[in-house]
Amino acid sequence: MKIKDYFLLTFESLTIHKFRAFLSILGITIGVAAVIGGVVLGVGNSEMIMQKLAESGADALAIYVKPKGGEMPSSEKIFYEPNVAATKADIQYIKKKCSALGDITPYIVLPVTLRHEGKYHIVKALGVMIPQAVGVFGVKVIGGRFFSDFDVESKSKVCVIEKTEFSDEIFGGKIPLGEAVLIGGEKYKVIGVTERMRFRFGSPGRLTMLFPSTTLQEATGFRDFTTIQLRVKKIKDISRARFQLNQALLQRFGSPSKLMVSEYGGFIQMALEVSSLLTVIIIGIAVISLTVGGIGIMNVMMTAVAERTREIGMAKAIGAKKNSIMLMFLTESIILSLLGGTLGILLGLGISKLVTLAIGVPFINQPWVIILGFFLSVAVGVVSGSYPAKRAAELEPVEALRQF
């Protein structure tokens, strides 16, 4: 028998009992839909968690100077004696060695005094490099502009203020954009306002003001950076990135190094585990419904073999081979489950699209999910069709013909 003839005969026999065929594929449809939905929602969910974590700055690592005696330096100490972390050459070295790391930006952070309307405030002065600082710190300019290359090169006396409740407190809700403020007795022009950045900086003072790194270096006399801020490419690689970083520091500075790498939140790992647990549960349910669906198809195929016993005898009498009979029934069960699977893929994608819209999780459709759906349905078809097909093929023609 030719392959296309198997399909021809299968479609004919499926159209005889359309409703029964439809009922029998529902199990597979639901099973495949559950797999697809579970995977899409699971992937979307963990993607959303990653995004949220990244937005909160959890994808960042920092290199500090190791505190003496195992304690973080007291704020007074930093105030008077900021620690120097690394030179530009160190940063180049780290960049080369750590593949899991994305943006790297060194910066200077130290407390300075701001005088406004006759009052003195201690604020954090952040000397940043552009353009890396924008991505790493999450700078979002909502008024004015950010630093230009010109500002950096000419060491312009300009600053950008982070808008928070502290800026509201000091400036009374109105940041003096375009005006000069007095910092350490010198005038700096406020050229921009940024939204709340992605994380806090370890230095006394509540208000954060950003300066071109060169400006701050000039004003304070530091040539090097106090901290190196790093961002991992993918948040799930954060422990790998930390490992690479520690190795690189060890090689660069030897042991014991004066530098240390910041801890990252263990909750990242936990969030990932919770998210994958959810996926595992959904896939578990999917496997159960696929099994039930497979049993449904097997049941229908057994019925079909019993019903068509006489036809099987007739087919054998007019020359059908054992294998042909077997393949006919197998084709039928595979086509049934493929139909079910196709419906399931559509249903699964449709439902997960709706759910993602409803709960605000990103809808991430991957081709492999669809391939998985097809693969699963063919597998169910083969597994549940084999036994009935074998039964059909092994019927004795004379016995089969005697059936009425």
Add this chain to the structure above:
Amino acid sequence: MIKLRGVSKIYRCGALEVRALREIDLEIKRGEFVSVIGPSGSGKSTLLHIIGCLDLPSAGEYLFDGNAVKNLSDDELSEMRSRKIGFVFQFFNLFPHSTVLRNLELPMIFAGLGSAKYRMRMAMKALYEVGIPEKARFTPTEISGGEQQKVAIARALINKPALLLADEPTGNLDSKSSEKIISILKELNYWGTTIILVTHDEKIAGQTKRIISLHDGEKIKDEILS
């Protein structure tokens, strides 16, 4: 063409043993038109099934064209039924949900023959030969018993078998349709097809060239009609 030596068939039904055929010796040559008669349960159908390679003898030897059938594999038996033997049954045994045309195509499909177009042409040709081309698109339930049997004969002949086996082909038909079927069979035999016909109707048997009588699984008479 067909040679049976001491062929017996025993059916076991639990502890019960049924001897359907006892030591049948039989030889049928190419071009013969043989009828097998006998009362119900005399083993006529069993003999036909064995000759048609649908069933294997319990004892004895069956040679088809000089080859021992018991040495053939399952697939080779299918091949024999597909290419060399045509079957016609009392209850027509057409596929009830397929059209007449598809029923005629099936033996070619199972034999892996031809394109869909070729098969369709052959099927139509066969339908013309039995005289009901207008029924091509009907299903078996939509046509009369006589027409169904014509389709069954056309189907049995579609792969041009040398041997046609008919198990009570007129048993379910009125006398007019019966006559028509018998005349088709006679015509086929005239053009060279070997035919073995099982019947319990002596009038029909009388129209063949040779009558074999069975009783309780034994051959009791074998007469050649002039």
